[in-house]
Amino acid sequence: xxxPENATTSQSSAVTVIGLGPMGQAMTxxxxxxxxxxxxxxxxxxxxxxxxxxxxxxxxxxAEAVETSELVILSLTDYQAMYDILGGATxxxxxxxxxxxxxxxxxxxxxxxxxxxxxxxRFLTGGVMVPAPMVGTEASFVYYSGGDQVMERHRAALxxxxxxxxxxxxPGLAQMMYQAQLTVFLTTxxxxxxATAMLGTAGLKASEAxxxxxxxxxxxxxxxxxxxxxxxxxxxxGEHPGELSTVAMMGATSDHIVETSxxxxxxxxxxxxxxxxxxxxxxxxHGGDNWTRVIDSIRGRH
Numbered sequence: 001x002x003x004p005e006n007a008t009t010s011q012s013s014a015v016t017v018i019g020l021g022p023m024g025q026a027m028t029x030x031x032x033x034x035x036x037x038x039x040x041x042x043x044x045x046x047x048x049x050x051x052x053x054x055x056x057x058x059x060x061x062x063a064e065a066v067e068t069s070e071l072v073i074l075s076l077t078d079y080q081a082m083y084d085i086l087g088g089a090t091x092x093x094x095x096x097x098x099x100x101x102x103x104x105x106x107x108x109x110x111x112x113x114x115x116x117x118x119x120x121x122r123f124l125t126g127g128v129m130v131p132a133p134m135v136g137t138e139a140s141f142v143y144y145s146g147g148d149q150v151m152e153r154h155r156a157a158l159x160x161x162x163x164x165x166x167x168x169x170x171p172g173l174a175q176m177m178y179q180a181q182l183t184v185f186l187t188t189x190x191x192x193x194x195a196t197a198m199l200g201t202a203g204l205k206a207s208e209a210x211x212x213x214x215x216x217x218x219x220x221x222x223x224x225x226x227x228x229x230x231x232x233x234x235x236x237x238g239e240h241p242g243e244l245s246t247v248a249m250m251g252a253t254s255d256h257i258v259e260t261s262x263x264x265x266x267x268x269x270x271x272x273x274x275x276x277x278x279x280x281x282x283x284x285x286h287g288g289d290n291w292t293r294v295i296d297s298i299r300g301r302h
Contacts, residue, residue: 013037015157016069018062018085020047022132023101024075027161028056030136034160041065043085063089071154072098079104079112094120097150099158101126101142106172106179113146113171122150125171127178128162141165145174188217194261194270201264240289247294248287251278 059065140162280297
């Protein structure tokens with residue numbers, strides 16, 4: 001049956017979670033701890049055992065899970081999984097709000113919002129920016145985008161998962177921010193492993209190398225803020241002042257990293273990719289500009 005628009009406080013506080021991987025389980029437990037009645041569904045039913053023991057109700061079907069709550073949170077591998085699971089339950093979607101916290105491309109996210117609207121459902125996109133063990137802690141935050149009224153309607157129910165950071169009404173925007181953040185994260189992880197492998201050839205164990213390397217990752221933000229009170233202001237103005245660090249200087253360092261990695265027999269994909277950014281900027285006459293000039297080739301400008 002469809003949820004009436006004027007849902008009571010009791011009805012509105014009920015939440016359904018579909019998808020019980022580590023993130024879905026963490027969100028379910030956090031919502032239960034916050035006093036929300038939670039209904040769950042997962043393709044492999046036994047993965048619900050722990051959260052059911054903690055107080056969640058297990059729905060027999062996706063349709064039953066959707067019909068139990070106005071607010072339905074999806075924590076799945078990708079957006080295709082949403083269609084696979086809810087494709088047979090579309091008659092139950094009218095009047096619900098789908099909050100999809102799964103990863104995919106921004107355009108597939110926009111398509112999903114249109115699909116949901118076509119079945120009478122409201123839609124929010126979200127990106128949880130912490131690992132599962134940190135969900136519900138003070139460090140947790142979640143990006144959202146979609147209709148602002150939908151966000152405000154469910155902000156209080158979603159807040160226990162992490163501080164909501166609303167970006168705007170474009171459903172693809174939260175997904176874009178999520179992918180941008182993960183670009184930084186995944187690239188940093190690969191860089192850490194490359195550097196650890198490099199130091200390993202000199203006899204340093206990972207337990208010796210990583211603490212030193214992590215001190216650098218911890219300080220990068222401070223370094224960037226020291227050069228500019230609000231990082232990105234000069235970029236927005238199209239300015240790349242080279243007083244402190246130039247493309248030529250950073251490019252020379254990238255050359256040395258490639259040479260060192262090659263001499264050690266390490267994979268060169270990552271250092272060569274970085275080197276290519278600086279070489280493009282130098283070839284286009286920007287050797288004296290700040291390292292931020294590499295954004296031109298990343299944007300596809302030459």
